[in-house]
Amino acid sequence: MDITQFSQINPPQRLLMGPGPINADPRVLRAMSSQLVGQYDPAMTHYMNEVMALYRGVFRTENRWTMLVDGTxxxxxxxxxxxxxxxxxxxxxxxxxxxxxxxxxxxxxxxxxxxxxxxxxxxxxxxxxxxxxxxxxxxxxxxxxxxxxxxxxxxx
Known part of the structure; x- marks a missing residue:
């Protein structure tokens, strides 16, 4: 198999209106295309703490261990x-x-x-x-x- 025969993935623009998947905000797409950071990197800890703080507001809780579950x-x-x-x-x-x-x-x-x-x-x-x-x-x-x-x- 010659892998050079395959083109880059470039899906057409679609308006997704079902329960999921959904259209991602451009800020999310930019973040997802940035350089990877390991889970033990101090920067990742900082990002996770920020996300947990934001979700405390969404869920109206003071629990500092409110966190995301990455999955379905x-x-x-x-x-x-x-x-x-x-x-x-x-x-x-x-x-x-x-x-x-x-x-x-x-x-x-x-x-x-x-x-x-x-x-x-x-x-x-x-x-x-x-x-x-x-x-x-x-x-x-x-x-x-x-x-x-x-x-x-x-x-x-």
């Missing part, structure tokens, strides 16, 4: 659930799309006792339905999706 939304969900669920915990998951099923899958891998309530995709739960299930199951955790991009539904 699933990586963030797994990080949270692995930290929050103990084996044998009862969890309740209202399922109204693909991401409710994802919560169930991850909770089961954490060895939780998973209870679900389900509606057809394209519908959401009333507050009374969720409250009744909480009273019946008495879960340690309620795991729910607010906006399920697989169905475009918003759970109030």
């Amino acid at each position: 939304s699933r990586a963030g969900i797994e990080a949270i659930l692995v930290s929050a669920i103990r084996p044998g915990d009862k969890v309740l998951v209202p399922v109204f799309g693909r991401f409710g099923h994802l919560l169930c899958e991850i909770a089961r891998r954490c060895r939780a006792e998973v209870h679900t309530i389900e509606v057809s995709w394209g519908e959401v739960f009333t507050p009374d339905q969720v409250e009744d299930a909480i009273k019946r199951v008495r879960p340690r955790l309620l795991l729910t999706v607010q906006g399920d991009t697989s169905t475009t539904m918003l759970q109030p």
Whole structure:
């Protein structure tokens, strides 16, 4: 294979309007094309501290260890659930799309006792339905999706 036959990657400009990927701000693109810095470099520590300070404002917290998780939304969900669920915990998951099923899958891998309530995709739960299930199951955790991009539904 002659690698000189391949051209540089130069994707056409597109307006991306889905849940992801999204168009990156030009400042982000410039930062991503700058020289790499190792994770133990003092400059990287400085950058991470700045980012953590900015995110404290976004999440309205004073917790100085607020940090980013570099990965997909699933990586963030797994990080949270692995930290929050103990084996044998009862969890309740209202399922109204693909991401409710994802919560169930991850909770089961954490060895939780998973209870679900389900509606057809394209519908959401009333507050009374969720409250009744909480009273019946008495879960340690309620795991729910607010906006399920697989169905475009918003759970109030």
